[in-house]
Amino acid sequence: MxxxxxxxxxxxxxxxxxxxxSARVHGDVExxxxxxxxxxxxxxxxxxxxESATLWVSEQGRVEGTVEVPSVVINGTVKGDVHASERVVIxxxxxxxxxxxxxxxxxxxxxxxxxxxxxxxxxxxAAVRPSEPRVxxxxxxxxxx
Numbered sequence: 001m002x003x004x005x006x007x008x009x010x011x012x013x014x015x016x017x018x019x020x021x022s023a024r025v026h027g028d029v030e031x032x033x034x035x036x037x038x039x040x041x042x043x044x045x046x047x048x049x050x051e052s053a054t055l056w057v058s059e060q061g062r063v064e065g066t067v068e069v070p071s072v073v074i075n076g077t078v079k080g081d082v083h084a085s086e087r088v089v090i091x092x093x094x095x096x097x098x099x100x101x102x103x104x105x106x107x108x109x110x111x112x113x114x115x116x117x118x119x120x121x122x123x124x125x126a127a128v129r130p131s132e133p134r135v136x137x138x139x140x141x142x143x144x145x
Contacts, residue, residue, distance in 0.1 A: 013054045013071075021060050028065070037061040037076070044080075045069070059093045066098075081115070 016033035019025060023039035032051040040062040047053025047069035054071040057063060061076035068083045075091035081098040082088060088102040092110035099115040107113075 015056070019061075031055075037063070041065065057094075059091075085120070 013034045015036045017031055017035045019029075019035070019037045019039040019041065021038040025039070025041045026043065028043040028046065029035070029041055030046045030048055032048040032053050034054045034056070035045070036056045036058065037045075038058045038060050042064045044065040045055060045063055045067045047055070052071075053069045055067065055069045055073070057072070057074045057076040057078065059075045062079075063077070064079045066080045066083070067078055070084065070086040072082060072084050072087075073089040073091065074082070074094040074096065076093065077095045077097075079097045081101065082096060083101045085103060087104045088100060088106070090096065090100075090105070090107040090111040090113065092108040094108075094111045094113075096111075096113045096115065099118055100113060101118045101120065103120045105117065105119075
């Protein structure tokens with residue numbers, strides 16, 4: 001009926017790990033199960049290969065690095081590419097600066113993505129790690145083999 005809101009989130013699941021609003025993590029985070037991020041991660045966030053993993057980034061949450069998980073719900077800020085082999089849900093408060101690789105995507109009105117939305121081709125996994133940096137870094141020296 002009109003005025004009724006849906007109960008629960010678009011992706012349900014158990015939260016096994018919480019990074020609180022006052023926490024700052026400098027380095028990569030690898031997890032399985034559910035991770036709820038209210039704080040900041042300055043590094044890559046990965047779901048353990050071969051296990052189910054869901055990441056929830058709240059409105060206060062922030063990731064500066066690549067996100068590689070089967071399912072992700074983003075309501076906060078991600079500065080880096082997002083690779084989701086199953087599903088991506090981008091909330092109205094979300095701000096993503098980077099490309100989003102997905103199998104299934106849901107995006108709310110008001111969400112901001114500064115990058116490309118790249119659907120996984122049939123038979124190709126969405127969570128493929130890029131071989132080259134997304135932005136050319138003048139401090140990176142590339143040699144010829």
